[in-house]
Amino acid sequence: xxxxxxxxxxxxxxxxxxxxxxxxxxxxxxxxxxxxxxxxxxxxxxxxxxxxxxxxxxxxxxxxxxxxxxxxxxxxxxxxxxxxxxxxxxxxxxxxxxxxxxxxxxxxxxxxxxxxxxxxxxxxxxxxxxxxxxxxxxxxxxxxxxxxxxxxxxxxxxxxxxxxxxxxxxxxxxxxxxxxxxxxxxxxxxxxxxxxxxxxxxxxxxxxxxxxxxxxxxxxxxxxxxxx
Numbered sequence: 001x002x003x004x005x006x007x008x009x010x011x012x013x014x015x016x017x018x019x020x021x022x023x024x025x026x027x028x029x030x031x032x033x034x035x036x037x038x039x040x041x042x043x044x045x046x047x048x049x050x051x052x053x054x055x056x057x058x059x060x061x062x063x064x065x066x067x068x069x070x071x072x073x074x075x076x077x078x079x080x081x082x083x084x085x086x087x088x089x090x091x092x093x094x095x096x097x098x099x100x101x102x103x104x105x106x107x108x109x110x111x112x113x114x115x116x117x118x119x120x121x122x123x124x125x126x127x128x129x130x131x132x133x134x135x136x137x138x139x140x141x142x143x144x145x146x147x148x149x150x151x152x153x154x155x156x157x158x159x160x161x162x163x164x165x166x167x168x169x170x171x172x173x174x175x176x177x178x179x180x181x182x183x184x185x186x187x188x189x190x191x192x193x194x195x196x197x198x199x200x201x202x203x204x205x206x207x208x209x210x211x212x213x214x215x216x217x218x219x220x221x222x223x224x225x226x227x228x
Contacts (some may be wrong), residue, residue, distance in 0.1 A: 003117055004028040006047035008038030008064065009079065010056055018051070021106045027113075035059040039067065047074060048120075049113060052096070054080045054087060062090055069095040075116045075155040079104070092195045097155045119159045119181070130165060132226030135204065135213060137165060146204060156181060157200045160193075164214060164224035173221035197222055 005027050007015050015031040022029050030045055032038035035056050042050065050068065054061035065076055078096045080087040088099045098112050120142060128140035136145040142158055144151040153161065159181050164172065172180075174193045181196075197214065200206075206213050213226045 002026055002028045003048040004030065004045060005049050005051060005113065006038065006041055006045060007031045007051045008035060008056070008061075009051070009053040010034065011053070018106065018109070022110065022113075025110050035061075035064045038064065042068065042072065042074070049075045049077065049117060051109070051113075052076050052078050054078060054091070062094055065091065065094045065096055069154070073152055073154055075120060077109070077112055077116060089191055089195065092156075092192050093199070095154045095199070116155055120155050132165075132213065135226055137161065139165075151203050153200070153203060156196050157203070160196050160200055164222060165226070168224040168226065171217045171220055171223045177221065193221075 003026075005022060007018055007029065009015055009031070010033050012031075012033050015033065019029040019031055030041055030047065032041050035058065038050075038052075041047075052061050052064060056064065061078055061080075065078065068074065068076065075097045076095070078091040078099045079102055080091070080099060081102045091099050097116050100109055100112055128138060130137045130139070134147045138144075139162055144153055144158065144161065160177065163177065163180055177193050181193075197216075201208060201211075201214055204213055208216055211225060213224060215223045215225045217223055
């Protein structure tokens with residue numbers, strides 16, 4: 001089945017070029033040049049992934065991302081014209097799954113899209129359903145419940161939780177986590193791992209000082225301890 005992509009960008013010429021380019025890679029592509037129209041198309045089309053520009057009229061990409069995250073967990077790749085560290089940090093804090101600074105090579109965008117979509121594909125795993133003291137994780141269905149209540153996680157948050165669970169009892173450093181989740185090397189200014197872990201902990205109601213599930217190993221990284 002072809003994955004459907006929704007592009008929300010006010011540059012209609014770029015939208016057309018990306019639509020043609022991405023279609024060649026087997027994607028179904030729909031576009032919106034205005035944020036309001038983009039939100040409408042999200043409801044109408046239920047896309048598999050959203051490509052969201054930061055610089056938009058009347059409502060910037062950060063606000064659009066925040067609005068989407070109130071009701072949808074659809075993966076979001078944000079495009080930022082400046083590529084500044086703070087733009088990336090804000091986007092990740094609001095729930096974006098990846099970011100790409102403009103100008104970019106279209107083939108790199110394809111790689112980012114494919115990487116994010118791979119993380120949301122059902123996994124063939126005989127032990128796909130796991131339980132840890134009130135925390136239930138279904139790896140195949142990408143479903144998480146805490147004390148019987150559904151926990152809505154973004155693609156990146158779920159991928160981080162799944163990675164930690166699959167290496168329970170083992171400390172993973174930030175470079176390892178980032179490379180596994182994004183396929184890129186970590187740099188000194190990249191806070192995406194810490195941001196993702198902070199958001200994940202909040203949703204799991206996990207106190208960093210007295211963790212039930214995710215333990216911070218200071219100066220090193222993180223470890224899942226739910227099976228202790």
